[in-house]
Amino acid sequence: MATTSDEQAAGQHYLVCGNQDCQRNGQFYCNDCHQPMCEQCKDEHRESPDTKHHDIVLYRQRKHRLPIEKCKLHPTKNVDIFCRECKSPLCLKCFLGKEHKGHEFDDLEEIYAEKYALWQGEFSKIQKYFLPTSEDLKTDIKEDVKEIKKIMENIRTSMKAEAESLKNLVDEVTSEKIENTHTMEKSLLQMLKSQETAYNDYIKYLGEMSDKFQEYLSTTNQKLLSSEILKLKTIPETSKPVPPVFTPSQFNKDNVAKLLGILNIPNTEPEKRKIQPMEAVSTPMKFTQKQMEQSKEKSDMKQTLSLSSSVTKVREYSVPGVDHAYHVSADKSGRVWVSDDGGNLVQTDLQGKLLQKIPTSERDGGYHTATQDGGLIYTDRYKTMILRITPFRRITEFIKTGDWEPVSVHSSHINGDILVGMKTDKKAKVTRYNKTGKEIQNIQRDNQGQELYKYPHYITENxxxxxxxxxxxxxxxxxxNKSGQHRFSYTGQRLEFCPYGICTDVLGHILVCDIVSKTVHLLDQDGGFLSVILSTQQGIEYPRGVCVDDENNLYLGQWLTSIVTVYKYLQ
Incomplete structure (x- = not known):
C-alpha cells in the first residue's frame, strides 16, 4: 500500500469499479456505499430504488470513510455520531440514552470528511508550496554564499592590485629621486674638480716663480738691482660646496590608507528575499524559457488527455539481438533502446529494425536512459562508472562513481539532470548529477534518519x-521530492509485491511492473493506487520494463520473450 501522510489513517482507495464482476475504471464514487464505480455501474446505482438517492461524485471529490472506532462505554458499538453539546463522539446506544436527550448532533462522518479535506489541504500546502519554497530560498542563500565569496575574492584581488600599483609608483618616484641625487652629485663633483684643477695650475705657477726667484738670487747684485721686481698672483679663491639636504616625509599608516581604496558596506536597506504567494506557485521547479514552453505544451495536452476506459494494443514487434526485454527506453527520435539479462543493449526503430547493438556488462535493472539530445547513458557497475553514447555513436566515459555501484539511471526530461540509483554492500542511495556530470545531490535517508533504499534497480522522475x-x-x-524529502512508499496490493520497471506519464501517473502478480500498476502522483492497467487478461505473463514515449504510447517488455508491446491507455 502507498503510505502518504494523508492516507495512512483512511487506508488505500482503488480506482477500480467496486462491483466484483466489473473491472472497468472506477471514475466515480458513492459516498453512502463508500465504493468506487464505473460510469455504467453508477447509472445502474442511480436507477435502483434502494440507492437512487445516494450521493455519487467523481472519485477525486469523494468523502473519506470514517475510521472504525469503538465506543468507550459500549465496546461492541462503533462511534459515528457527534454531540455538539458535549463535544464528544457517540455510538448509537449513547445517542439513544437519556444523558444526551435534547442535545444537537452531527454526522461524525461529515465532520471527519471536512477535517480530512482540511488536513489534506494543509499537507498539500506543505508538499507543494512551503517545503519547495523554503528549499528554493535555501538554494538562493547557497547561491548568495557563492556570490559573496566571489565578490570578496574580487575585492581582495583589487586591493592587492591597488597596493602593487602604489608600490610601483613609490618605486618609480624613488628611482627618479635617486637619479636626481646622481645628477646633483655629478654637478658638485664637477665643481670640486674644477677647483682642484685651478689649484693644480696655481701650484704649478708657484713652482715656476720659485725657480725664477732662485735664479735672480744667485746673480750679482748689479743684475738683481737692475731687474724688474717680480709680482706673485694671488691665491685663487674657491667656495666650499653646499651639499643637498634630504628631509624625510612625515607620514603614518593612516596616510597610506588614505592613498588606497576604501572598503565599506553601502548604507542601503537589505533587499528582502521574494517569497511567491501560494496562489502564484504552480510548480516548485525552476524552468528555462524552453522548458516553460514545453511545460505549457504538456499542460495544454493535459486538458485534452484522460485515462481511457480500456487499454488498447497498438502494435508489437520482436527486438533482434536480445533474449528478454528487461528494460525499455524511448528517445525523442522515435527509436527505442531495449536491454536483456545477457548484457545486450540494442536500438531499434518502431518497426523493430536493428539500428545498433552494444555489448555491456550489465544483467538486470534500468541501467540505461535516453537523453534529451538523442544520445544514451548507461551504467557499468563493475567498473563503477557511467558511459555515454552520443548521437554519432561514440562511446565515452562520462562519470566515475568511486566505491558506489551504479545500478539504475534516468535522464531528466525537465532539466537534463542525471539521476543514478547506486549501492554498496550495505548501503544504497540516489545521486543527482548535472548535464556535465558534476555531482550536485545525494539522497540516502528520510527525515528520521532511516535508510530510504536498499537496491534501487529502476529509477524515473515525475x-x-x-x-x-x-x-x-x-x-x-x-x-x-526534488529536495530528497520522503513523499511516499508504495508496497503493492497483496502480501507479496516485487516492483521492476517504472516510468511516469504526462499526467503525473506512475506506472510500475509487479512480477509477483504479473501486472502493471497505475499510481497517482502521490503514490496512491489507481488501477491495474495491464494484467494476464491482456496476455501479460512476465512484465519487466515499461516506458512512455512523447506520443503517450506505453511500451512493455517481458522476460522470456524479445517482444515489445505498445499500448494506448490515454485518450
Missing amino acids: INGDICTSDISKRTVVGV
Whole structure:
C-alpha cells in the first residue's frame, strides 16, 4: 500500500469499479456505499430504488470513510455520531440514552470528511508550496554564499592590485629621486674638480716663480738691482660646496590608507528575499524559457488527455539481438533502446529494425536512459562508472562513481539532470548529477534518519520533480521530492509485491511492473493506487520494463520473450 501522510489513517482507495464482476475504471464514487464505480455501474446505482438517492461524485471529490472506532462505554458499538453539546463522539446506544436527550448532533462522518479535506489541504500546502519554497530560498542563500565569496575574492584581488600599483609608483618616484641625487652629485663633483684643477695650475705657477726667484738670487747684485721686481698672483679663491639636504616625509599608516581604496558596506536597506504567494506557485521547479514552453505544451495536452476506459494494443514487434526485454527506453527520435539479462543493449526503430547493438556488462535493472539530445547513458557497475553514447555513436566515459555501484539511471526530461540509483554492500542511495556530470545531490535517508533504499534497480522522475524508484530488496516503490524529502512508499496490493520497471506519464501517473502478480500498476502522483492497467487478461505473463514515449504510447517488455508491446491507455 502507498503510505502518504494523508492516507495512512483512511487506508488505500482503488480506482477500480467496486462491483466484483466489473473491472472497468472506477471514475466515480458513492459516498453512502463508500465504493468506487464505473460510469455504467453508477447509472445502474442511480436507477435502483434502494440507492437512487445516494450521493455519487467523481472519485477525486469523494468523502473519506470514517475510521472504525469503538465506543468507550459500549465496546461492541462503533462511534459515528457527534454531540455538539458535549463535544464528544457517540455510538448509537449513547445517542439513544437519556444523558444526551435534547442535545444537537452531527454526522461524525461529515465532520471527519471536512477535517480530512482540511488536513489534506494543509499537507498539500506543505508538499507543494512551503517545503519547495523554503528549499528554493535555501538554494538562493547557497547561491548568495557563492556570490559573496566571489565578490570578496574580487575585492581582495583589487586591493592587492591597488597596493602593487602604489608600490610601483613609490618605486618609480624613488628611482627618479635617486637619479636626481646622481645628477646633483655629478654637478658638485664637477665643481670640486674644477677647483682642484685651478689649484693644480696655481701650484704649478708657484713652482715656476720659485725657480725664477732662485735664479735672480744667485746673480750679482748689479743684475738683481737692475731687474724688474717680480709680482706673485694671488691665491685663487674657491667656495666650499653646499651639499643637498634630504628631509624625510612625515607620514603614518593612516596616510597610506588614505592613498588606497576604501572598503565599506553601502548604507542601503537589505533587499528582502521574494517569497511567491501560494496562489502564484504552480510548480516548485525552476524552468528555462524552453522548458516553460514545453511545460505549457504538456499542460495544454493535459486538458485534452484522460485515462481511457480500456487499454488498447497498438502494435508489437520482436527486438533482434536480445533474449528478454528487461528494460525499455524511448528517445525523442522515435527509436527505442531495449536491454536483456545477457548484457545486450540494442536500438531499434518502431518497426523493430536493428539500428545498433552494444555489448555491456550489465544483467538486470534500468541501467540505461535516453537523453534529451538523442544520445544514451548507461551504467557499468563493475567498473563503477557511467558511459555515454552520443548521437554519432561514440562511446565515452562520462562519470566515475568511486566505491558506489551504479545500478539504475534516468535522464531528466525537465532539466537534463542525471539521476543514478547506486549501492554498496550495505548501503544504497540516489545521486543527482548535472548535464556535465558534476555531482550536485545525494539522497540516502528520510527525515528520521532511516535508510530510504536498499537496491534501487529502476529509477524515473515525475512531472513535479519527484524521484521514483523501484527497490527490489525493500519490495517498495519509494518516492521523494526534488529536495530528497520522503513523499511516499508504495508496497503493492497483496502480501507479496516485487516492483521492476517504472516510468511516469504526462499526467503525473506512475506506472510500475509487479512480477509477483504479473501486472502493471497505475499510481497517482502521490503514490496512491489507481488501477491495474495491464494484467494476464491482456496476455501479460512476465512484465519487466515499461516506458512512455512523447506520443503517450506505453511500451512493455517481458522476460522470456524479445517482444515489445505498445499500448494506448490515454485518450
